[in-house]
Ligand SMILES: Nc1ncnc2c1ncn2[C@@H]1O[C@H](COP(=O)(O)OP(=O)(O)OP(=O)(O)O)[C@@H](O)[C@H]1O
């Protein structure tokens with residue numbers, strides 16, 4: 001199994017951000033991680049990547065505990081797109097994307113053809129080839145986000161964790177990124193988890209969905225089953241209904257733009 | 266190819282050669298010019314081994330060791346400043362802000378107190394002061410301050426702003442202690458400590474250059490090892506680690522290198538303020554977005570600024586020369602203000 005975790009718990013000081021989170025990924029699977037703000041999605045991804053310390057439980061890559069691996073070994077197998085990464089403003093897109101090759105080139109080896117090809121491919125897949133020499137501060141929010149996705153791609157890891165990869169993108173690039181995710185999974189067998197806020201994108205773009213609420217796993221299963229469970233309305237405290245779009249496609253969640261009164265349950 | 270930097274934003278190809286030429290020019294100017302007027306012909310013949318013993322003594326025993334010490338110290342200050350600014354992600358970080366200089370000041374003061382004042386409280390003679398021991402004494406204090414900052418940084422989990430604040434606090438405490446010790450001393454010692462604290466190349470000998478040389482050499486030799494980590498250390502720790510960097514280890518290594526460079530330089534020539542702060546900014550400004558140039562430019566400009574600053578100090582003051590630390594401080598302010606206008 002490329003990636004799994006069992007009973008992961010993470011505390012920030014005395015606040016418990018994640019409690020007993022478990023997950024098992026098949027090779028090439030796409031998983032959407034959904035949940036309200038502050039429900040622990042980013043924390044779960046960071047714990048899987050070994051970037052925050054779990055107080056209980058463990059995460060494994062290929063059956064080996066993440067906690068026992070060096071950062072370099074992890075980075076060769078898993079790349080991670082943070083939610084709101086900060087970079088030195090005067091760095092160019094190309095320089096940022098090159099950093100994705102660090103686990104492969106290490107401290108001394110010079111960049112060879114393989115590395116340059118990976119960088120080129122990463123830039124092209126995110127539509128950035130023309131912007132490679134711009135500095136990050138000369139980019140729009142969406143372009144900057146694509147630059148970060150590009151850096152994660154250049155790492156060429158078999159596991160990809162994406163924290164809200166589409167949140168700053170226009171609808172065209174949202175579809176493009178989701179399409180790229182699909183191709184990576186189907187053509188290259190990349191195992192992907194993405195935290196995402198758009199319920200309908202989560203439902204249509206993923207094989208399975210994990211739903212978090214207040215740090216606890218509420219649901220783990222196929223999109224269709226989530227639609228039937230009624231958990232979306234309850235967890236996000238909205239009114240809406242699932243409508244059939246096409247017989248062979250997962251249903252579409254249609255939200256009403258009035259808020260439910262606060263529940264007392 | 267799209268990943269190669271295009272013509273736009275490339276620094277002019279002559280930036281680095283020009284900077285290296287500047288080193289040579291300032292070096293030669295510093296050898297040929299001085300308070301004691303040695304004619305150029307005599308300097309040349311002294312350099313080639315002939316010439317009057319007097320000219321040779323001025324060149325080989327006074328000017329050259331002083332210039333070489335200055336170059337080594339300048340390179341070390343500039344490099345230490347660049348490393349500290351990178352790992353703290355704070356454009357204001359430099360050895361004086363981070364407490365290294367103050368740590369050195371404290372141990373130098375303590376050293377003078379114990380070896381001289383307590384040993385023979387009545388002496389006011391400068392001759393008896395063990396000046397040769399000041400560099401290692403200062404170095405110990407600088408490393409000590411660096412060690413405290415390192416431990417605090419580890420405890421507080423390496424947040425860049427907190428590290429900087431720790432450095433300022435540690436520096437303030439050590440500075441206050443040093444001043445407290447000095448208040449109550451006889452005049453000869455105060456003169457020595459004041460001269461040292463102002464950052465000076467006055468009366469520096471080959472011993473000082475030899476003291477610095479191993480640190481400069483090792484520091485420069487470490488650069489290929491920390492070059493790629495330095496780029497990654499400019500990111501958030503989370504990002505750097507997800508790119509495969511052992512953040513803690515590399516951070517500690519770079520901090521150690523920068524403290525060793527700064528502490529040994531402070532020990533040898535006193536805290537020459539602003540070199541560590543200004544030179545990296547100047548290098549970044551000249552390099553533009555071409556990051557690989559920043560490091561070599563920092564090294565070269567560190568040597569230039571200290572050599573020229575010392576030359577100006579020697580020529581400007583006449584018999585009472587102006588210490589290099591004062592010159593760099595005075596020159597540094599306008600440069601800093603000019604550069605600040607470029608920073609949004
Ligand atoms: N570094 C931190 N220190 C302290 N508390 C934190 C930290 N990061 C997150 N938290 C808290 O942990 C909880 C989970 O946060 P997390 O970032 O995982 O949520 P999220 O599901 O990703 O939210 P969002 O949708 O807003 O991105 C929140 O209550 C948050 O306030």
Ligand SMILES: [Mg+2]
Nearest residue numbers: 041042043083
């Ligand atoms: Mg989040």
